[in-house]
Amino acid sequence: MLAVLSFVALALWVTARLWLHPDRGLRDNRTDQSQFEWMMAHGARVVTEFVHPFTSDRMNVPDTVNLMANTSVLSVSIPMTPVTLLAGPRTSFLLFLTLGMAATATSWYFLLSRVLLRSRGPAWLGAAFCAYAPAMVSHANAHPNIVSQFVVPLIIWRTLRLGEPGRWLRNGVLLALVIVWQAFINLEILLMTAIGLGVVVVALALGRPELRRLARPFVAGLGVAAVVALVVLAYPLSVQFFGPGAYQGLSRLIRGYSTDLASFVAYSRESLAGDQRSATGLAKNPTEENAFFGWPLVVLVVALVWWLRRDPVVRGLAVLALLFAVLSLGREIQFNGRGTGIPAPWAALENLPILHSVVPTRWSLAITPIIGLLLAYGAQRVRTLAARHPDARPQIRFVTGTVLAMALLPLLPTPLPAVRLDPTPAFVTSGAWRPYVAGGRSIVTLPLPDTHYADPLRWSAETGLEMPIARGYFLGPDTRPGRHRVALFGAPPRPTSDYFGLIRRTGAVPPITPRARVAAVDDLRYWRAGAVVLGPHPYADALRRGMTELTGVRPTYTGGVWLWDVRELTD
Numbered sequence: 001m002l003a004v005l006s007f008v009a010l011a012l013w014v015t016a017r018l019w020l021h022p023d024r025g026l027r028d029n030r031t032d033q034s035q036f037e038w039m040m041a042h043g044a045r046v047v048t049e050f051v052h053p054f055t056s057d058r059m060n061v062p063d064t065v066n067l068m069a070n071t072s073v074l075s076v077s078i079p080m081t082p083v084t085l086l087a088g089p090r091t092s093f094l095l096f097l098t099l100g101m102a103a104t105a106t107s108w109y110f111l112l113s114r115v116l117l118r119s120r121g122p123a124w125l126g127a128a129f130c131a132y133a134p135a136m137v138s139h140a141n142a143h144p145n146i147v148s149q150f151v152v153p154l155i156i157w158r159t160l161r162l163g164e165p166g167r168w169l170r171n172g173v174l175l176a177l178v179i180v181w182q183a184f185i186n187l188e189i190l191l192m193t194a195i196g197l198g199v200v201v202v203a204l205a206l207g208r209p210e211l212r213r214l215a216r217p218f219v220a221g222l223g224v225a226a227v228v229a230l231v232v233l234a235y236p237l238s239v240q241f242f243g244p245g246a247y248q249g250l251s252r253l254i255r256g257y258s259t260d261l262a263s264f265v266a267y268s269r270e271s272l273a274g275d276q277r278s279a280t281g282l283a284k285n286p287t288e289e290n291a292f293f294g295w296p297l298v299v300l301v302v303a304l305v306w307w308l309r310r311d312p313v314v315r316g317l318a319v320l321a322l323l324f325a326v327l328s329l330g331r332e333i334q335f336n337g338r339g340t341g342i343p344a345p346w347a348a349l350e351n352l353p354i355l356h357s358v359v360p361t362r363w364s365l366a367i368t369p370i371i372g373l374l375l376a377y378g379a380q381r382v383r384t385l386a387a388r389h390p391d392a393r394p395q396i397r398f399v400t401g402t403v404l405a406m407a408l409l410p411l412l413p414t415p416l417p418a419v420r421l422d423p424t425p426a427f428v429t430s431g432a433w434r435p436y437v438a439g440g441r442s443i444v445t446l447p448l449p450d451t452h453y454a455d456p457l458r459w460s461a462e463t464g465l466e467m468p469i470a471r472g473y474f475l476g477p478d479t480r481p482g483r484h485r486v487a488l489f490g491a492p493p494r495p496t497s498d499y500f501g502l503i504r505r506t507g508a509v510p511p512i513t514p515r516a517r518v519a520a521v522d523d524l525r526y527w528r529a530g531a532v533v534l535g536p537h538p539y540a541d542a543l544r545r546g547m548t549e550l551t552g553v554r555p556t557y558t559g560g561v562w563l564w565d566v567r568e569l570t571d
Contacts, residue, residue, distance in 0.1 A: 043077020066245030100148030126376025163214030172224025207312020249356030258330025427559030441530030
């Protein structure tokens with residue numbers, strides 16, 4: 001109970017600014033927060049309206065969004081439907097984020113204390129690191145699907161139980177169930193877990209010959225797990241890879257997101273010893289600080305591996321950490337923000353099926369639980385050493401405490417930075433938009449939602465997705481000629497979306513030509529627009545002037561938004 005309470009306290013500490021100020025959102029990743037609030041609303045809609053869970057027409061009108069190819073988190077959003085309906089999608093998102101971290105730590109604590117070590121102190125140390133290491137706190141910037149790794153220890157636990165004689169069917173089915181559970185939280189984490197388990201199981205088979213007698217029930221149970229999981233996931237995966245809105249791998253730009261070699265010994269901006277200056281240039285954005293372990297911890301981990309090198313599990317974990325570190329370097333090794341010109345192994349792998357949808361830097365995220373396990377194993381060995389040498393126990397404890405303090409105190413998490421969000425306009429909350437979406441129409445927002453502006457997703461989420469919007473923030477195929485349906489963040493550009501994107505970036509209204517006016521009407525018809533709305537924005541005057549001159553429709557100010565009724569244009 002004390003362990004779980006401590007994990008909850010740490011999670012509340014990390015998210016404190018969001019709980020204390022409900023009108024604030026995550027400063028460093030507002031767009032992903034809006035997207036996940038939308039996903040929570042979709043989960044509730046699946047329950048209340050029985051809509052198709054794996055696609056949605058509530059965003060990117062008139063096309064659909066492939067939610068299996070996005071982070072739909074259905075295994076969390078559906079059970080949290082009561083929270084979403086009663087308290088709203090923002091509260092549901094925040095609860096998901098907070099409990100996801102606490103549940104991850106609790107699950108690792110269960111695995112370490114009840115299965116692997118059966119020792120509470122070392123188990124708490126390892127579990128706390130697995131859930132609150134710098135990479136995990138970094139992803140707490142609106143990636144609840146990444147920080148919610150509570151199913152991973154359960155997968156490990158059920159995999160280790162496969163060798164039980166006479167229970168291959170039962171254990172195989174139970175393993176399949178947790179695999180399916182994780183598949184609907186995050187498939188990327190599932191892939192890394194499978195690779196990690198494969199390496200460690202091979203290390204155990206080579207290092208402990210006595211375990212080979214369990215090979216037959218293990219393989220049988222693994223076969224059952226594979227068959228059951230594939231049967232259950234066959235349809236969702238077919239939608240993901242072949243359904244509407246499916247794409248063929250990430251863009252080359254995103255696949256270039258790699259881990260800087262210097263970041264392994266640096267400190268994250270969300271760590272006690274770090275700040276924005278120490279992390280800038282070493283990661284693509286504040287949410288992808290996947291390494292950042294600091295020199296003291298790196299030295300400690302190397303020392304632990306050497307000290308515990310006779311244990312085949314430790315050797316397997318060391319090989320796995322090295323493998324993930326190398327893969328995370330991407331196609332070219334970066335050092336201190338600059339390319340070295342040295343190719344990395346990922347260059348030969350990035351175009352392979354499945355792997356072409358992995359962000360390379362995320363491989364270094366998988367090093368975090370490996371270090372957590374090594375810390376737990378090391379603490380357990382220290383405890384055994386102290387028991388064998390009672391006269392030296394004070395000295396052993398002093399040295400251990402000093403070493404851990406030097407390595408881990410600088411990594412203590414700080415509360416996530418938050419910023420005040422613009423309130424949802426009364427036009428949305430009052431339902432004044434409803435007449436404009438009759439007959440299958442949509443609401444077009446200015447600016448149009450994309451990777452830089454996703455507030456309209458939050459507005460739609462607060463209506464329970466009853467308000468459909470044009471375009472959006474999601475991963476979808478680039479259907480332009482020659483693009484081979486590679487993933488694009490958002491819908492393929494159209495003339496009007498490009499036009500207002502330029503205004504959003506510069507604040508200047510480009511010259512308007514007759515061709516631009518014709519294109520604007522065509523785009524509004526394509527989006528089935530019933531109304532165009534403009535909420536609070538730094539460049540609201542320029543956006544308002546651009547839309548008025550493009551369409552010739554005079555806006556009215558109502559419910560906190562400028563409103564263009566374009567139904568006559570799009571009929």
